[in-house]
Amino acid sequence: MNKIFFALVMLGVVSLSAQEKTTLPQIGVKTGANMASFNGKNVKNNDYIVGLSAGVYWHIPVTSQFAVQPEINFTRIGGRLEDKVVEKTKTTVKNKNKITLDYIEVPIMFKYYPAGSRFNIEVGPQVGFNIYAHNNATTTTINHITHHNPYSNSLPTFSNSAYNDNVVTTRAKRDVQDLFKTFDYGLNFGLGYNLTDHVNVGARCYMGLKKIAENVNETRETKASIKNHSFSIGVGYSF
Template identity: 25%
Template sequence: MKKLILGLAFAGSLLTHAQEKTKSTSPITFGVKAGLNASTLTKSDGNYGYDSDYNNDQKLKPGFNAGVFVNIPVAAKFSVQPELLFSQLGSKTEEETKSSNSYRSEYDYKKTLSYLTLPLMVQYNILPQLYVEAGPEFGFLLGGKDKGDLTTIKTSGSTTTTEKTTFSNKINKDFYNKFNFGIGIGAGYYFTQNFGVTARFTAGITDIYKHNSGDAVRNNAFQVGVAYKFK
């Protein structure tokens, strides 16, 4: 939480500094944006313990993001854009465990992690309507849910029994870091002065788990969406 407050303070100082610089240049503009996320959770070494008795397949999970932004010109082609977004991250997992030749369990579930995020993008206008961007993203975990199916397969002689259970559980936030930090890069194109499309990839830097004794597990997300500036 302290890191998030420091991030907000840093963003505020940039806003104040930018406002002083832009009094005589381009005006500050406000806007709203929304879009889709395709997120996954990755380990630092990319190894999820694949062996003959255990398989873990991480796939992209769909989600969404929505919020507000302010665009602050600081030079002829540069601007700073702080944003405040609600963003769904997480991963889709297919997991298989074999405890013996006669018993196998299969998990197929989605982990959804909901964050309040503060991206702080520095944008460069290649053309008046086309920009590229990069910058940090600060996030605060609001909650989450694990939802999916557990299938157990038991074999005894020539008889095979299959049992399927559906589950939906809220995550225990005590096991997760409330603060999330990442780096984003992206681009956008405005078809008019008001309406544009955006694309961004954000790579997680911090571990999502609080007491993780193994390799760090990080959020990663592709984001595409639309933006509208009020002018």
């Protein structure tokens, strides 16, 4: 996948240099929403978060069926991670992490318009620069009670709650910028449609190729290879 990434970057450079002089590039703005999560080795119990994106693009027709579109976008992605650690002292620690990551992203999309239609298929590399990383963490510590309730047999109608596990839940919001790498890169795949000469809509999937973190809390024993993954929909306007 890394070889594909760099091959597409080189293709973009060649395509821009080969642009036909008769075509007219268009500058546009775009906005949309995305669903993002983490994937990678040892990444388990993960879930999506919803974020927003906005940016500008430069649509450069190369032929009647092929175009190159560099973009600069602000995107909020991230994900939810859960893990559980059972200690020898018969204490269980459960962590729920909602990670929010803000990126300045620079994709270069290669768009193909079959038979010159308004519909297009796109693919392209992307680099991203992390400018914000925040974790809304919920930690639940369970101290397991192992002794027997002496009244459980004689008073069966009474609750045994006094002898249940001791559960303590804490919530914290903290900056985790130091846990995440600044630079990210990956590949985009998507579909688009030009509603008019100025308005367009599209859907896009991003697959991160670079490990951006190994851990998001101190209690996790197994290191993970955390990578970004997102699906987005959006609308654009070309001037």
